[in-house]
Amino acid sequence: MTQNLEEKLQALLDREAIREAMYAYCRGIDRGDEAALRSAYWEDGTDRHGAYNGSASGFIEKALQSRSSGLRMIHQVSNISIVLEARHAAVESYFQAFQHDTDPATGGLRETFLCGRYADRFEKRGDEWRIAARTVIYDWMKEAPAPEGDEATRFGVRAPQGQMKPDDAWYALLRQQPFAK
Secondary structure (H helix, E strand, O other), X not given: OOHHHHHHHHHHHHHHHHHHHHXXXXXXXXXXXXXXXXXXXXXXXXXXXXXXXXXXXXXXXXXXXHHOOOOOEEEEEEEEEEEEEOOEEEEEEEEEEEEEEEXXXXXXXEEEEXXXXXXXXXXXXXXXXXXXXXXXXXXXXXXXXXXXXXXXXXXXXXXXXXXXXXXXXXXXXXXXXXXXX
């Protein structure tokens, strides 16, 4: 392969590794999967996430504590722009987050729809890309009371429903051969 072709191939591989880290973050936050969350950040990484501003590890601990209630959350990323510069990357990812949680003001259940962007500084250490510093930029928010009735009634025959790790169907799939280790 020519040098130029090798560089282009490496850039594609780097971009794909960065996207996979973004997807691991979403799965980790939505399913309460600590290993997936931690795999997205470097151990010395930082996160500026709404009212939280500190270590990525501190954010993960806070997020996992809030996820222990088991209420639903879905994060989706799109429009991922990656500017590579050697072993660093500036990455902007648009996100949509749908959250079913408790309203601290009323104690009742609510639904929150957030849109924004992750402005991430990724670093490649060894052969691995992870977030070194994240700033969450909020562009849109809408809150509403949660619908009446329990989820079993609302979902009806739509099963399985999303669960936290290890009960979610995704983790059941990974425990099957040939994926199980």
